[in-house]
Amino acid sequence: xxxxxxxxxxxxxxxxxxERRVRRWAVDQHESRAQLIEATLASAGEPAPDAxxxxxxxxxxxxxxxxxxxxxxxxxxxxxxxVVLASGAQLVLALxxxxxxxxxxxxxxxxxxxxxxxxxxxxxxxxxxGLVDLVEALRLGCAERSPxxxxxxxxxxxxxxxxxxxxxxxxxxxxxxxxxxxxxxAFAHRxxxxxxxxxxxxxxxxxxxxxxxxxxxxxxxxxxxxDVSGGxxxxxxxxADGSVIAAHVASLGLGVAADHTVGRAGLDAVRxxxxxxxxxxxxxxxxxxxxxxxxxVAAEASALALEIALAHEALxxxxxxxxxxxIAVPLRDAPLTVMTGAAAAFTxxxxxxxxxxxxxxxxxxxTLYRDADDALVALxxxxxxIRAAGGDPAATVTDEVARHLVPIAxxxxxxxxxxxxRLLVAGREHTEESLVSGAFFSVAHRGEVEVEITGTSxxxxxxxxxxxxxxxxxxxPLTLPPRDTERIPTLVRWFAALDLAxxxxx
Amino acid sequence: xxxxxxxxxxxxxLPLGASSRPSVGSTVRAGEALASGALLGSPLRVDGARRxxxxxxxxxxxxxxxxxxxxxxGTVLARTGRxxxxxxxxxxxxxxxxxSHEGDYYVAPITGTWTVRAAMDGxxxxxxxxxxxxxxxxWGLGGIAAYxxxxxGELALGVDAPTDELAPSRIDVRMxxxxxxxxxxxxxxxxxxxxxxxxxxxxxxxxxxxxxxVVYGEEVTASGGATVEDRPTVLCLQGFGNGPLPVEVYLxxxxxxxxxxxxxxxxxxxxxxxxxxxxxxxxxxxALVLSGDFGSVRPLEGEASFTGVTRFAxxxxxxxxxxxxxxxxxxxxxxxxxxx
Numbered sequence: 001x002x003x004x005x006x007x008x009x010x011x012x013x014x015x016x017x018x019e020r021r022v023r024r025w026a027v028d029q030h031e032s033r034a035q036l037i038e039a040t041l042a043s044a045g046e047p048a049p050d051a052x053x054x055x056x057x058x059x060x061x062x063x064x065x066x067x068x069x070x071x072x073x074x075x076x077x078x079x080x081x082x083v084v085l086a087s088g089a090q091l092v093l094a095l096x097x098x099x100x101x102x103x104x105x106x107x108x109x110x111x112x113x114x115x116x117x118x119x120x121x122x123x124x125x126x127x128x129x130g131l132v133d134l135v136e137a138l139r140l141g142c143a144e145r146s147p148x149x150x151x152x153x154x155x156x157x158x159x160x161x162x163x164x165x166x167x168x169x170x171x172x173x174x175x176x177x178x179x180x181x182x183x184x185x186a187f188a189h190r191x192x193x194x195x196x197x198x199x200x201x202x203x204x205x206x207x208x209x210x211x212x213x214x215x216x217x218x219x220x221x222x223x224x225x226x227d228v229s230g231g232x233x234x235x236x237x238x239x240a241d242g243s244v245i246a247a248h249v250a251s252l253g254l255g256v257a258a259d260h261t262v263g264r265a266g267l268d269a270v271r272x273x274x275x276x277x278x279x280x281x282x283x284x285x286x287x288x289x290x291x292x293x294x295x296x297v298a299a300e301a302s303a304l305a306l307e308i309a310l311a312h313e314a315l316x317x318x319x320x321x322x323x324x325x326x327i328a329v330p331l332r333d334a335p336l337t338v339m340t341g342a343a344a345a346f347t348x349x350x351x352x353x354x355x356x357x358x359x360x361x362x363x364x365x366x367t368l369y370r371d372a373d374d375a376l377v378a379l380x381x382x383x384x385x386i387r388a389a390g391g392d393p394a395a396t397v398t399d400e401v402a403r404h405l406v407p408i409a410x411x412x413x414x415x416x417x418x419x420x421x422r423l424l425v426a427g428r429e430h431t432e433e434s435l436v437s438g439a440f441f442s443v444a445h446r447g448e449v450e451v452e453i454t455g456t457s458x459x460x461x462x463x464x465x466x467x468x469x470x471x472x473x474x475x476x477p478l479t480l481p482p483r484d485t486e487r488i489p490t491l492v493r494w495f496a497a498l499d500l501a502x503x504x505x506x
Numbered sequence: 507x508x509x510x511x512x513x514x515x516x517x518x519x520l521p522l523g524a525s526s527r528p529s530v531g532s533t534v535r536a537g538e539a540l541a542s543g544a545l546l547g548s549p550l551r552v553d554g555a556r557r558x559x560x561x562x563x564x565x566x567x568x569x570x571x572x573x574x575x576x577x578x579x580g581t582v583l584a585r586t587g588r589x590x591x592x593x594x595x596x597x598x599x600x601x602x603x604x605x606s607h608e609g610d611y612y613v614a615p616i617t618g619t620w621t622v623r624a625a626m627d628g629x630x631x632x633x634x635x636x637x638x639x640x641x642x643x644x645w646g647l648g649g650i651a652a653y654x655x656x657x658x659g660e661l662a663l664g665v666d667a668p669t670d671e672l673a674p675s676r677i678d679v680r681m682x683x684x685x686x687x688x689x690x691x692x693x694x695x696x697x698x699x700x701x702x703x704x705x706x707x708x709x710x711x712x713x714x715x716x717x718x719x720v721v722y723g724e725e726v727t728a729s730g731g732a733t734v735e736d737r738p739t740v741l742c743l744q745g746f747g748n749g750p751l752p753v754e755v756y757l758x759x760x761x762x763x764x765x766x767x768x769x770x771x772x773x774x775x776x777x778x779x780x781x782x783x784x785x786x787x788x789x790x791x792x793a794l795v796l797s798g799d800f801g802s803v804r805p806l807e808g809e810a811s812f813t814g815v816t817r818f819a820x821x822x823x824x825x826x827x828x829x830x831x832x833x834x835x836x837x838x839x840x841x842x843x844x845x846x
Contacts, residue, residue, distance in 0.1 A: 021837075102548035104603060104614050108522050111636070132608075140604045140612075141522065144635040166607045259728040281716030285747035286800035288715040291728035292650050292745065292846050297824050297835035299798030304820035306800065347821040 013048040013055035014378040017205070018342075019230040019255050019294035024048065024055070025378040034382055034396050036375050036404070054201050058381040060232060061195030061204045063250065064089040067115030067149070069134040071127035072098035080121065081325035083178045087191030088206045088232070088248035089117070095137070097130025106134065107141035115142070115149045117194060119187065120163050121178060128159040135166040143169050152190060154178055203381040206234055206248040209340065211387065212380030213238035215401050216336060218394060224334035224366075226356060227377075228311045228343035230255020230294070233318040235331045245330050247322040254310035254342055259291040265313040273309035273358075275491035277484050278302070308351055311343040315359030333364040335462070338405070340377050344370040349408045350498035353467055357411055358494075361476050365451070365460035368409045368467075375404045409442070409467035410449055410460075415475065418455040425451055425469050439473040440497045467498060508647055508755050508791035508842050511782045515641045516626040516770050518656075521734065522546065523601065523620075524635050525574070534624040534640055536768040536779060537658035541638055544576075545618035550597050555609025557594055558586045562609035569605070574635075576601050576616070583611050620734065625656045625770040627779050644777040645762065645784070647743070647755070649709070650846055651730030652774040653722050654739035657685060657707030661759065661767040661778060664708075665689035668756035671748075672710060674699045681705050685767045685776075687759045690750040694720045697738050707739035707769045709776055711749025712803065718746075732771040741769050741776055744794055745803030752805035752842070754789035761785060791842035795834055804831075806839060 010029040015022040022044050026037040042048075048055050066089040068080050084091045093113035095106055110118075118138060122131045135151075142149050151172045153160045164172045175190060176183040196202050209225050216223035217238035227234040233252040237245045251260040262270055267280050270287070286306055290296055298304040322328040343355045352370045371377060379401050383393030417435045424430070425443050427450070433441040435453065445464045451471075452459045481487045495501075520527070520541050527541035534540055555562045569584045571577060577596040585593040596602070600615040628642020664672045664686040672688030674695045682703060688696065688710030694717030700708055718726050721738060728746065743749065765780040793806040798818065808830035816826030816833055825836040840846065 103551075103612060104522065104546045104549055107604075111522060132606075136604065136606045136612075139607075142636075146634070146636065168607050263725065263727060281714060282801065284715040284719065285802075288728040288746040289796060289800045289803060293796045293800070293803075293838070293840070294846065295837050296796050296800065297818070297822055297837045298800070298820045299818040299822065299824075299835050299838065301820050302799045304822070347823065 012053070012382075014381055015042070015044070015048075015055045015057045016374040016377050016381070017044065017057065017059040020044065021295050022057075023374045025375065027378070027382065029396070032396050034379070034400055036378065036400060039373050039375070056381055056385060057199070057202050058205055058208050058377060059202055060229075061088070061192070061202070062197060064191055064195045065092045065114060065116045066090065066191070067092055067110060067113055067118040067138075068094040069118060069120040069131060069138065070094070070096055071121075071123060071130060072096055073123060073127070076121065076123055078324070078326040079179050080119075081321065082327060083119065083184055083187050085247040085249065085321060085325050085327075086184050086188040088188075088195065088204065088234075088250055089191050090250040095134055097127060097134060103133065103137055103140070106137040110138050110141035111145070114145070117191065118149050118151045119178075120151060120153045120167075122153075122155040122159040122163060123179065125156055125159050128156075128162050131159065131163055132166045135163055139167065139169060150194075152187065154183060154187070203384050205229070205232070205377070206246070207384045208377050208380035209234050209236050210238070210244050210246055210380075211384040211393065212338070212340075212376050212401070213244060214242055215380065215383055215393070215398060216338060216405065218242070218398070219402070221336050222334045223336040223338060224331060225338045225340060226315065226343075226360065227341040228314050228339075228355065228359075229253050229341035231257045233314045235318055235322060237330050237334050245327050247318055247325065247327060247331065249318040249321055252314040252318055254307045254314055255296070256291055256294055257314075258287045258310050261310050261314050261317070262287050264317050270306075270309045270313050272480050272487060273312045273491070274305045275488055275495055276305075277488065304346070304351075307342070308346070308355060311355040312359050315343070315355060316361075319360065332360055332362045334362075335364070335366055336369070337362070337366045337411075338369040338371060338376065340371040340374070345372050345374075348500060349466055350500050353409050353411070353470065353498060354494065354500075357470065357472060358478055361478050362411070363413055363415075363476055365410065365412045365458075365462055367407050367462040367464075368411055369405055369407050371404070376401065379404070407463040407465040409470050410445075410451065410462035410464040411470045411472060412451050412458070412460060413472045413476065414453060414456070414458060415473075417453050417473070421453050421455040423451070423453055423471065425449060433471070435473060437473055437475065439471070440494050442468045442470045442498060444468040470498070508752075509645055509758050509785065509789060511643070511645050513641060513643050514626060514646055514775075514777065515631060515639055516624075516777075517637050517639045517772065518622050518625065519637050519732075519772070520622055520635065521620055523603070525576075527633050527635075527638055528630045530630050530633050532630050533628070534630060535627050536624050536766065536777070538624050539621045540624040540640070542619060542621045544601055544616040545620055546601065546603060546614040547617045549600075549603055549612040549614035552583065552594055552597060552611040552613060554584060554594055554605065554611050558584055558592050558609075560586060560609070562607060565605065565609040571602050573602055573605055577613060583613075623656060623658065625658070625768040626777060643782070644779050645758070647776045647778075648843060649741045649743040649774040649776065650745060651728060652739070652741040652769060652771040653718060653726065653730050653733070654707070654737040654771060655733055655735070656771050657739035657769040659683045659685045659706035659767065661685050661687065661762050661765055663687050663759060663763050668711075668751035668753060672696045672708070677703055677705060679703045685709060685769060691748050692740065693717050697721050697740060701738035705738075707741065709741045709743065709769065711742070711744045711751045712747050713740055713742050715746045730771065730774055739769050739771065741771075741774060745796070748802040750804055752791050754791045755842075758785055758789060793839050793841050795829065795831075796838040798834065798838070812836070
């Protein structure tokens, strides 16, 4: 009897960028199957000790500042927003042909905005004159800059040629109309090339998230991946057929973008999620210091509460952006929700769950997962790399994705139950908590579960984990009392529902 | 190392409408006017190619005035033909600001002027209508954020110790045109008083974020930002809230007191134009520590030792560092000049 030689193991390294450091995953590949071995924290750029090739780097990519030039038609607004959200770019200026500013003021605004890429979208031949004026303002404002912005022209074919001629002296390319899906994809692809640069080892985080959502959805249920990181927030919904709806918001986050999150949401909106009284100036100081300290660790409860509050607002504003682009509804009602990024890495799963439940305010039951150690993001990046090379990543990473996909809770939002309604969890009646408006509680249970509320149409199947089945009767949209005397006890009750003690920090 | 003597390239972004700027190779001095230009009103568009009866690409050939030139009403912008001449003239006094690809002219009235001043002693290494870069040698100290326009003046101490807060009562009109060193903190009251007393700029370990909002508006961010309007200039060296300066950073301020200096806001950097030999010893600044609640940034003082994975009050399990003020996460300790 002779022993058969073991198949060779190929060792890979995947570096998932945090803010200043990276989470380094060692990955073994046996016969085209990938297995995550262990993760460590390392400095960005630190060589991997035992890898045979350079690490696959999952990064946020460079910041792409996008300016948009468009006609006056209000219906085009959604298209523009969808394009920018799909690309992960930062919208720095949107100029419409009916903008009341003068030619010189438009040019000045474009110079101050310093766009890297300008999308000129013309949807109708009658709008071409207005768009040509905007392109002339772009030339006046930015043609002298070094490097000058690139211009992408899209839309009605005759007019795009006119715009291309008007942008003489600037690098111009024509892409498909972004009102069609292929146009959105083409612009996102172009923007990602720009953000990725020339480094062949880079996979953008948004690409990895989209691939991850596809892999999970391919198991049969639509999946939503929610990524709240230090410097960006993404929502990606994938369907079993492989189609993806995505919103990647570049300047919302709980870390290095904390100040932008506060700028967007307002200080009071962030403060309302903190379960104790804190004055605005003190909070703002902490926000600013966090924003300028990459990978800072919240050592005290007050700093952790700030990060949780920032995550709430980053998520709800990313969702609002998606709403303005007309894609919010499918991003809120997926049966599977996977949290990734910094909001998934809180020590307690309950903190992640609160961010997901309150930030998304999903009206439908969903099974909640979290990727606390970036394992799923690393697998998404591997899959993205395989797909980019023309392969099918399913055989390589599907098993490993399934291994790391562990549910933490089954979240069941309930609206207006009858007075005689009863809660049945896995066929057993739960009587400890009342089904009254405003209630928020969890029922201990692990594994597959069916939840039913008698007298209503609610009958949902999902999977629960360490947080059990979370029943949410707080209604949608979720509102918090404005006064501290009512707000703080309300928040403390919600925290307590998930077994989270609230320290009286300030 | 926090303070460093070396060569620096400082970029000055220019607004639209530059009319004079130095050529590459010219020498400039910090505080001097580097470039100037016109503030432009709403322009008038004048038919060019169509009125002249030429193709758009031929307009260049018949133009009499270069884009960027000041014109008076009636100035001939372009002219064709000899016996049956066709001409395009300026409809108003102002400046020819642009020529479109279709051969039309834009003439804008001049409503004011602007001036950009140099923030570095040195030589112009790049000059175009969008920016001018100056390369020179100086002592430089990087901060994390600066606000307001670039500032120039003589360096002066406003505090007696690196841990002191700059008190408004220490600021008066005798400090006009000086750059004041404010110790651990400068509050909004001190910033506004300094501006009222024509103090050129303020430098401190930290400024309260709320105070910065009061002075610069709700849109202010932790990254700072340059403005062209008349606002106070503030350079935060370490963070926000309270930031006692390390002695190694503060002592050179004492030595440099009385020397010319400039705050370049876009790069959040202080330049002091003192001889390279001004500091007799090298000052290696200690690491900085972000407090566990993110409320302040302070220098790491005394002995420190690793504690391994430690559980913090927030339930976070991270590598810890024992300092004289307790255990802090290693991630919250960074070299003074680490990129942030």
